Amino acid sequence: MLSERRLEVLRAIVQDYVGTEEPVGSKALTERHRLGVSPATVRNDMAVLEDEGFIAQPHTSAGRIPTDKGYRLFVDKLAGVKPLSSPERRAIENFLDGAVDLDDVVGRTVRLLAQLTRQVAVVQYPSLTRSTVRHVELLSLAPARLMLVLITDTGRVEQRMIDCPAPFGEASLADLRARLNSRVVGRRFADVPRLVQELPESFDSEDRGTVSTVLSVLLETLVEETEERLMIGGTSNLTRFGHDFPVLIRPVLEALEEQVVLLKLLGEATDSGMTVRIGHENAHEGLTSTSVVAVGYGSGDEAVAKLGVVGPTRMDYPGTMGAVRAVARYVGQILAES
Amino acid sequence: MLSERRLEVLRAIVQDYVGTEEPVGSKALTERHRLGVSPATVRNDMAVLEDEGFIAQPHTSAGRIPTDKGYRLFVDKLAGVKPLSSPERRAIENFLDGAVDLDDVVGRTVRLLAQLTRQVAVVQYPSLTRSTVRHVELLSLAPARLMLVLITDTGRVEQRMIDCPAPFGEASLADLRARLNSRVVGRRFADVPRLVQELPESFDSEDRGTVSTVLSVLLETLVEETEERLMIGGTSNLTRFGHDFPVLIRPVLEALEEQVVLLKLLGEATDSGMTVRIGHENAHEGLTSTSVVAVGYGSGDEAVAKLGVVGPTRMDYPGTMGAVRAVARYVGQILAES
C-alpha cells in the first residue's frame, strides 16, 4: 500500500496537471503544495508511483502526468464530490424553470450541463419502459389509418402511424381507446405488454385484426434500444481538449454522433449513484482518451434515464461530479412537478 | 467583362483548390487543364482576376486561392448542379424508408445529408405555422390540469401543460375538444388564431376562463421563433476543415449550438430554389469562413421548412447542391406519404 505522503503527491500531480495541462515536475510540486519534503524526496515518491503505474512520463526528462489508473485512484480515494456554489445552484433553478415541454427540459438541461462543466453534455430522454402511462390516444386519420399517441408521466410523447388491415369504425375506436386506457393508465409501460395481452379477444372478429395490429405497434414502440432517445450539446467545448487536437477530437465527435454508442455508454453506468469511467475503461475505442461521468435521474426514487458529460481524462473530477449530480437532482424535481 | 478564357481559368482554380486544398500556381494549372495557353499567359489572366478580386494570394510567391467573390461567380455562372449518381439515389431511398415517426425522419435525413456531402447537415422540423392541423387533443390530467397536444399533417406533435384557473368538467372538455377540432382540423395553423377567436364566448361564464387559457397556450405554441426546431449532425466532418483547425472550428461549433443562429441562417434562404451563402455573405461572424447551402422542402408545392449543409467555403458546390436538392425532394415525398 502506498504511504500517506505518496498519495498526497499523486493528488498534487493530478490537481496541477488538470490545472496547467502540462507535465508536472518535482520542483514545481514542492513549490505549489506544502508537502513538507524536498524535491528529491518527491522524486523518489514519483519513481514509486510510476513503478506502480499511477503516473507516467511522456518522455525522459519531462514531468509526470497521471495515467488512467492514477485518475482512478484519485477519484476513488483522494477526491470528494465538490458541491456547487450557491450562485451556481440558483443559476440552475433559473435556467431550468420555465421549460414548456419535455424537449425544452432536456434541451435546457443539456445546455446547462455543458455550461457548468465546460464539457460535452449528454442527456437521455426518460425511458418509456421505466415511466408510467399517462394516456394512450388513438386517432382516426382515414378509414383504415390510425395514429397512436403515447404520453408518459414524465411528459414524453411518442406517436406512430398504423395501417389497419380493415376499416375500423368510430365506435370500435372509442371502445378500444377506453379499454386500453382503463387498463394501462397509471401503470408502468414495462407492464403494458402483460396488461393488454388478451385485449383482442373481447372484440368482434372483424375488428380483432386491427386491434392486434394496434397492440403490436404499441409493443414495438416499447422495445428497448429503439425507444431510447438522447440529446447532446456543448461539443464546442471539445476545442479546449488539448494541443494535439484534430487527431483526438475526430473520433470523439464520431462517437458522439452514434446514438448507439452513447446509449451503451450511459447504459453501462450503474442505475443509482454516480459512475465515472476513465479513459480505457470505456469500451469504445474512440473514447479511450476521454472520461465519462454519468448518473441516473428520475422523478421519484427510481431512475427513468441517465445524464452525464464526456470530457478529457484530464478533467476536474470533483467539480464535474458535483455539477452532474446537482443537475440530475433538479431535473428530477422538474419532471416530478410536470 | 471577363473573357471566356479568364472565366475558364477561374473555374480551373476553384476546382483544383477544392480538390487539393492548396494554392494553385500557373504552371500546375496548365498541366492539369487543357487551357491551350502557356503558364505566362495564365499568369497574366491571374493578375487580372486578382485585380478584380476573384482570387487572392496568401503571400507573395504562392499560388492563388479563390476569394468569396470568386466562389460566388463560380456558383452563379460557371457551375451547374451535379445530379446524384443512381446508386446515390437508391441509397437515399433505402436510408429514408422505414422511418417510424417524424423524429426518425428528421434524424435519418440529417445523417443522410451529412454522409452524402461529408459536411455538417442541418434540418429544420416542419414549421407548425406552415403546416395544417391534423388533430388537436385535450386531456384531463387533474381537475384543473390539462394537456394540449397538437398534431400536424407532417407528423409533428407538440404538447403543452395547462394549469386552469378553475376546475373543468369532463363534459366541458369534450365539448371544447369537439368544437376546437371542427374549426381547425384541415386548416393551416397560421389561420388558427383567427378561427378560434370567438370560441370562449360560446361557453358558460364559469368555463370561459379556462377556455381562454387553453387558447392562449395554443396561440403561444404557434409563435414563430419559438416553435421552430431543428436537428444537426455530421459535426465530425468539421475535422476535415483544414490545417489551421482549432481556430476555425471553434466558432463554427459554437454557432451550430445556437439554434437561434441556425434558424436565422436558414431563414435567410429564399423560400423556393436553392440558396448558397458564401463566406462573409453570412451575417454571423463565426461563419465567415463557411458556406451554407440551403433549400426549402415540403410535402406539397409549398415549403414547410428548410434543410441544408454548412461547410468550408472551399467545398464542392455542384455536388453539395445536388445532394441537398435531392434529399429535400425525397423528404418532401416521405412527408407527403405519412
Next chain:
DNA sequence: AGCTGGCACTCGGACACGCAGAGTGCCAGA
C-alpha cells in the same frame, strides 16, 4: 494586340545546429 519564353526576384518550408532550461536518476551524507 495578344501570346510566349526567359529571367531575376521573393518568400515560405524544411533542415541542421546550438543553446538554455527543466527535469530526472543516483549517490553519498546527515
Next chain:
DNA sequence: TCTGGCACTCTGCGTGTCCGAGTGCCAGCT
C-alpha cells in the same frame, strides 16, 4: 529515511541556410 548535489538527457526555440515554387516583367514573336 530524507536531503543536497551532480551529471545527464531530452525538448523547445531561435538562428541560419538552402531549395523550390511561384511570381512579375520584358523583349520578341505571330
